[in-house]
Structures are given as C-alpha cells and as structure tokens.
Amino acid sequence: MSDPEIHIERVPPEVTRPLRQRLLMGHRTLAELEASDGTYPEAAYFVAMQGDEIIATASARQEAPPWSPHGHRPWRIRGVVTVDRLRRQGLATQLVDAVLAHVRRQRGDFVWCNVRTSAIGFYESLGLKVRTAVWQDPDTGPHVSVGMRLREEGNSQEDELSSAYSGLKQV
Numbered sequence: 372m373s374d375p376e377i378h379i380e381r382v383p384p385e386v387t388r389p390l391r392q393r394l395l396m397g398h399r400t401l402a403e404l405e406a407s408d409g410t411y412p413e414a415a416y417f418v419a420m421q422g423d424e425i426i427a428t429a430s431a432r433q434e435a436p437p438w439s440p441h442g443h444r445p446w447r448i449r450g451v452v453t454v455d456r457l458r459r460q461g462l463a464t465q466l467v468d469a470v471l472a473h474v475r476r477q478r479g480d481f482v483w484c485n486v487r488t489s490a491i492g493f494y495e496s497l498g499l500k501v502r503t504a505v506w507q508d509p510d511t512g513p514h515v516s517v518g519m520r521l522r523e524e525g526n527s528q529e530d531e532l533s534s535a536y537s538g539l540k541q542v
C-alpha cells in the first residue's frame with residue numbers, strides 16, 4: 372500500500388511539542404517547552420502530517436532579534452524540524468513557506484532564527500543569512516542567528532530575488 376498523502380495544517384502549539392522534544396529538545400520537558408512557547412496570540416504553528424503522524428513542524432512569533440533592532444516588525448522562526456526518514460524532500464521548506472505567508476499577512480518585515488550550525492545550509496537555501504558569530508548552547512551545541520528582510524510582493528524597486536519564494540528579500 373502506498374504511504375498516506377502529506378498535508379500541512381496550522382495547529383495549536385501543544386501539537387508540535389512532542390516532535391520538537393523528541394528531535395530538538397530532548398533535554399527539556401513538555402512543560403518547559405510550553406513555558407518557552409509562552410503566550411503569543413499572533414504566533415502560528417504548522418505541522419506536516421502523513422496520515423495521523425506528525426512528520427515536520429515550524430512556527431513563528433513576533434519577537435525582536437537580540438543582536439540588533441534590524442527589522443521594524445521582526446518575527447522569530449522557531450522549532451523547525453523534519454523526521455529523519457523524510458529529510459531533503461522539501462518538507463521544512465514548505466512549512467517555513469507557510470510560516471512566511473503568515474508573517475506577511477501580519478505585516479512582518481524581518482524574520483530571524485537561532486539555528487544549529489548543522490542547519491545553516493537549510494536556512495541559506497531560503498535566503499536567510501548568518502548574522503552573528505558562532506556561540507555554544509550548553510545543551511544543543513554550536514549556534515548562529517540567521518535573518519532575512521521581507522519586502523512586499525510586487526515592489527519593482529527591489530533587487531533581484533535571492534530566495535526561492537516570490538517577494539522575499541535579504542537585507
């Protein structure tokens with residue numbers, strides 16, 4: 372029998388936590404993940420589902436980057452992860468695409484993320500650029516911050532697009 376079809380859904384934050392805990396934050400309890408998610412009514416959490424199984428997730432909330440007051444309306448991308456067996460098939464790209472569509476609808480103009488250095492290639496493939504030196508997270512190893520300016524679609528004054536998404540720009 373063939374695998375069930377994959378689809379993307381917007382979900383409440385708690386739906387994303389077991390996968391994030393299993394693959395990203397094994398050192399944290401679900402209650403700690405809930406605390407770090409906090410209360411951000413404008414935040415959006417997305418999952419990719421295959422049948423009943425959650426196979427990937429990504430989210431974003433309104434939050435300024437710590438390293439500079441760069442964007443006027445910055446959003447932070449968080450908790451991006453795909454199960455091992457389905458990596459390099461475009462799932463995380465589709466989820467971040469859903470996240471970016473949400474940020475645009477909310478008039479966000481900058482996205483950033485703290486990322487493991489092993490994932491830099493993924494974020495660069497979306498047009499985000501490294502913004503900081505490498506630092507060590509005591510639990511999850513070497514990290515950098517990446518970021519990308521978002522501009523409105525259809526602005527003819529923009530430079531050539533540098534990401535796969537129509538209308539997205541780097542600073």
Ligand SMILES: CC(C)(COP(=O)(O)OP(=O)(O)OC[C@H]1O[C@@H](n2cnc3c(N)ncnc32)[C@H](O)[C@@H]1OP(=O)(O)O)[C@@H](O)C(=O)NCCC(=O)NCCS
Nearest residue numbers: 451452453458459460461462463464486487490492493496
């Ligand atoms: C990073 C991660 C989320 C990418 O998920 P994915 O579903 O495999 O990503 P995609 O298939 O959408 O990748 C799109 C592009 O990103 C780039 N990319 C993805 N993973 C990469 C990697 N490990 N190294 C370098 N480039 C990578 C590639 O250009 C890829 O396109 P290609 O497969 O045609 O070459 C996944 O590897 C993962 O879950 N890693 C562990 C958790 C993690 O580090 N998450 C980031 C939080 S900091």
